[in-house]
Amino acid sequence: MARVKVKTFSNIRAVIGAEVVEVEVKKPETVGELFETLYRKYGRALKDQIWDKNTGEIAPFLIKLNERIIRSTYDLDTPIRDGDEIAIIFPVGGG
């Protein structure tokens, strides 16, 4: 089991209710399992923000794992370790 800190912003933070939450991820200790854990903890409201309703797939975005940037599209099987910090970086293009 790995305890990781998850940092979120704007609409995802509005659902989670805090800037940083600590989450316990059971095996397999991967980024993908972390998102499943978050879904179980925060339910439908979070799923609507992270999974695409129209495709059923996790939306494409970047993830900061400690100081490394990885991708939700390809890197969900990246292992996570106790004490890791993750930030969800949703795509924005600006106006």
Next chain:
Amino acid sequence: MAGKFKHGGYIGQLLRVDLTRERVRKEPLKEEWAQDFVGGAGLSARILYEEIPAKAEPLGPENAMTIMTGPLIGTIIPTASRSCVCSKSPYTKSFFHSIFGGYLGAELKFAGYDGVIIRGKARKPSYIWIDDENVEIRDASHIWGKDSFRAQKTLRKEIRDEEIHIATIGNAGEKGAPYAMVLCDMRASGRGGMGAVMGSKLLKAVAVRGTGSVTVPDKEKVLEVAHRLNHILKTTPAVQGLSQFGTPRGVLALNEAGILPTRNWQTEVFENAKRLSAETMRERVVKGDRACFACSVNCTKYSVVPSGSYKSVINGVDYETIYALGSCCGVDSIEALCKADEICDEYGIDIISAGISVSWAMECYEKGILTKKGTDGIDLKFGDADAMLHTLEKIGRLEGFGALLAKGTRAASEIVGKGSARFAIQNKGMEFPGHTCRPLLGAAVGYATGPRGASHHDIRPTGEKMGLVDRKNPEGKGAYAAEINHWLILCDSMLLCHLPETIWGPIKISQNVIDALNAVTGWSLGYEEARRTAERQWNMIRCFSAREGFTREDDQLPWRFTEEPIPEGPMKGSVVPKPVLERMKDDYYQYRGWDKKTGNPTKEKLKELGLDFAVKDVC
């Protein structure tokens, strides 16, 4: 005219205003041009290629401008709320389309026009009053010299209609500042100096009242597509944050990822980003949400600072304000940014170019290149909100040191010298928006080759930020950038807002775009035909630039982006080495079927796209 035009959604009529001869004429829109170039930027590029002679002086009477809508404008297709002001830019010296949101475009359609072509120069300050079929060129001497908001207020009172929609220029446009903007109600047609073009024609404003409607061939079909698109908008994760937080929703995330440009791009991590976040903004200044015509997203935030030296009432602030006047100037007060936004609107100056000109000057000051003597006594340190605001006012008035910065960073750095061009963050004279490309190679080649210089609406960084492609690998990035160009220009001809981009792109033209276009016009374009239309539009714009003398040598990135890696954060070390950029440019020109040596379209490509008329000018 409505109903008689071959293609749905169009009125089929343009308004031509000759300010020199004081004549107004209605003329039919060419059906084949509508089919080939759609509307907005694409159609304007075709029209202005004819209207503006090669090498015309942008602020001379021979330059022409358009205010253009498109077939979807005035319908219920969501986010089809934009319109554009187009001309030869005094800033970039080529074709420029400057898009604005709000209601003016729909009002113009309801008045009975797909667009307005404006030529010549008035004898005295004037404004154009479009009241359905009645169009007048009126005296504007009494509002010349008034700021944008006061001018609008005066016209509404004078015309006795609070609901008219008005495009105005401020002091900067009147005085020909090359990045002066046009304020359309409270929305900006911000970039490229369209306000200076209006000012050079002594045209203070265009006011519109329309009571007509737009005809489509199959109302049920349009309703069905609009309903489906609204559902997608509501349920797409990447769009949802826009409604609640507006464009600043990404400030903290960008900073976390190490891509929030800071202190004139010396770094991309801002230590005080929290104070400029959408969350802080919502808590401290936002009083309500507003939407453009036919848009269900409501991303505009209405903000008020009720008292004190930053007292202001604005639509915003938007992300670009937070970037250009906030993190890039090291300023961390959201209230000061509200005031800065209001100043830019009042004087009519582009927030991005003004902000990055101030941040460039702050870096000059930090390095001792500029001293208090050169800044009219302003202690122009990064992080000093009052110094930033004071400088903005001077830019708006073109006064002293402000007149230098009103020229933009390219021209100002040529005057100041001492190596300051190295940190002028511009391409083709236009300053960069707040979306980095040092870690995003696709965005890098897109910015470099962009016809408008550094515009985040000729390339989008989003596909790479979504992880849809490998951002670090230069292979294939020429093709990647070209297909992003295509969905952007097609949307800019349909005047769809780019912000919910994941449903229109994000890396090639999506079926949603084609469905919307087909439903309104009655066309039955497939992907390849839609792509070909977009390619024709993009080539048309490139022909305009080529005729002005632009070549691949003009497709560059700022020195800082090719030579100075990001110094800290998760993207530390990211840079776009020149040889890599040149290789990606080769890839881009080759994919487009352009001449790699000149970077311009070939005879074969122009003939293939039906642009034969441009061969003599370009090849």
